[in-house]
Each structure stands twice: as structure tokens, then as C-alpha cells.
Amino acid sequence: MASGSALSHNSMNQMTRLSDPPTASASSMPDPDQCWAAVSRRDRVMDGRFVGCVATTGIYCKPSCAARHPKRENMTFLPDPAAARAAGFRACLRCRPDETGRDQRAVAAAIALIEAAEDAPRLNAIAAHVGYAPHHFHRLFKRETGQTPAAFARALRADRLKVALDAGGSVTAAIYEAGYAAPSRAYADAASHLGMTPSAWQAGGRGVTIRWRVVDSSLGPMLVAATDKGLCRISFDEGEEALRTRFPQADLRPADAALDRLAAAVVALVDDPTGAPDLPVDIGGTAFQQAVWSALRAIPAGQTRSYGQIAAAIGRPGAVRAAGTACGDNALAVLIPCHRVLRSDGMAGGYAWGVERKQALLAREKG
Known part of the structure; x- marks a missing residue:
């Protein structure tokens, strides 16, 4: 690691108003072997969990x-x-290890600002609020959460639209209640965050065609389903009934040639989960869920993270339980690798499709 003189203390600007996050205790630290492994792979997710001290340089x-x-x-x-x-x-x-805590506080403060605002604040306003230069904070926010501030704000607004749609009433009223200035923007966001148009979401998938089939894999039968935009469900031990429960008004049809190609790629991924196929997806999720799923896809094959590390990676260190719930809500088994997340004690913990499958996928990756 680097050598040099002591780091000077910089002004914290507005950030001095924010409370310091709790520091790690010796009991909550990873053990020395885990620390060395994290240092060896330069694991950014572990920043803030401990520091490495070099005796020869001080x-x-x-x-x-x-x-x-x-x-x-x-x-x-x-x-x-x-x-x-x-x-x-x-x-x-x-x-600059002393700045790690400041960066995490800044991201947390920015998220709070975005969540409290009726209209999505601009990058310059967010950066000024937390005391960073706009271009620097844009990179920092994306590094910590997997999304830009603008993308996070769009996903949050789509969350509000989803809640308003589920509450009933007219689609138009739900769009404006969620904070959209025009329906066109709501429909554009819905394409990526709801997986279908607002009216189709409210109607349980009405008007959406989903092709599906159950295929054999080395870990058991798998349901593979997709809209014309991409994969919307990959799961073990499920069939048409489960798909119908999720999309009660959708038009379910047998697989065609395009779905067969996607299914073959999914089966290959089960056999070799180290692959990273560029498969189209069409899934809905909240801003928090999408951030968790992005963090899962960023975990290198053969490596694992704890739920706490995932929560910290998306700028929500206190949301460990919610991160676990988001992993459980993953609709695309194997492709979004929630099997790479372990409990804090290193045990496999829960897995929607069975702990044995989780252990088998990890063994294949490490093997």
C-alpha cells in the first residue's frame, strides 16, 4: 500500500451537520484472513469495514x-x-481512508434529499447540499449505489406510481399523484421499472403476452418466461399456475423459437454460472430492489457477499433486512445471482429455490 505523510483534514462544509456513522467494532470486523482476501482483490464493498495498517511504512x-x-x-x-x-x-x-465515512454520509444525505423532494432535484443542487463538486459526486453516487442520482430519482418516482396504481382509481390520477408532469414520462419510466405500461400493471398484466415453458436443468425443472421485451421469470419448481398468479390477466402462450433460445441460454447458465450472458430482461422493481439487484450482478462469479455488505454497497447500511427481502424478491434465478449472498456468519441462509441449489451454484462457480 501507499506511503506518504499524514492526510490533512479538509473542510466538511454542510456535511458537518450530519451525524457520524457508527464505527466498526473489533467484534464486527471480518477475521484477518477475510481482511487480507478483501485487500488482495481490492474489494470496494469492504471499505469502511476495516483499515489495513502497514508496519514498514506506518x-x-x-x-x-x-x-x-x-x-x-x-x-x-x-x-x-x-x-x-x-x-x-x-x-x-x-x-484517503478518512474520507470513506464522509462519502457514505454524503450518499445517505443525497438519498434522503431525493426521497423528501416532490420534484427530483438537479445534480447541482444535490451536490451543493452534501458539499461536493457535481461531477465528482455523480461518480461517487453511482459507485456507491449502482445508479446515477437521476436514475435513482426516476426509480423512486416509479415506485410511487406503482403504489398509486395498486391503490386503485384512475391511471391518470395515479400518474400525477406520483409526481409526473406528463403521462408520457410515466409511460417511459414504466417500461423499465414496472415491466409494462401503468394500465397493464394495474390490470394484472392485461394486454401483455408472456411466452413460457418448463425446461429440464441439472438442478431440476425450471420455469422460463418472457414478454416481447425480455425475460420476466426464471424459477425452479414452478409452472403455469405460479405464472398465472403473478400475472392473472396476461395472455400466457407456449414457447416460440425466441423463447426456446432464451431458455437454452438459461440452462447453460445453470451448468456454468460463471458466465455472464447479455440476455434481455423485463422485470419490475422498486428503486431499492433495483439497486440491490444491480449490486448482486456486480459480484464477481465465485465470490460472495453478506446482506450487510450489499446494503452498504447501495448506500443503505442500516437496511440489511430489506436487502435480504429484495434478494428474496428476485424474479430471475441464477441470472441475477442472489445465490452469491450469505449470512454474516458465512452460512448459506435462505434461498427461494432451496439452500441445496444455492450451495451447488456456489460450488460450480468456485470449482
């Missing part, structure tokens, strides 16, 4: 530091920068 770094790695025997791991400074180490000038 420097401490965050896990994702891009500097050359020291020898393992020269490294110790401490819960946070305060503990490292108390032990006599100085902050790395390259990765």
Missing part, C-alpha cells in the same frame, strides 16, 4: 486502495481510522 489504507500490496506479514487490520491513528499509523494519501 500507513493505513482502505481495502480498495490501488497501491501495490505489501507482504502479508507486514499487515495488521484495525476496525477504523481512529484505531489506526491511535496505534501510530498515518492515513494513505492515495486512497
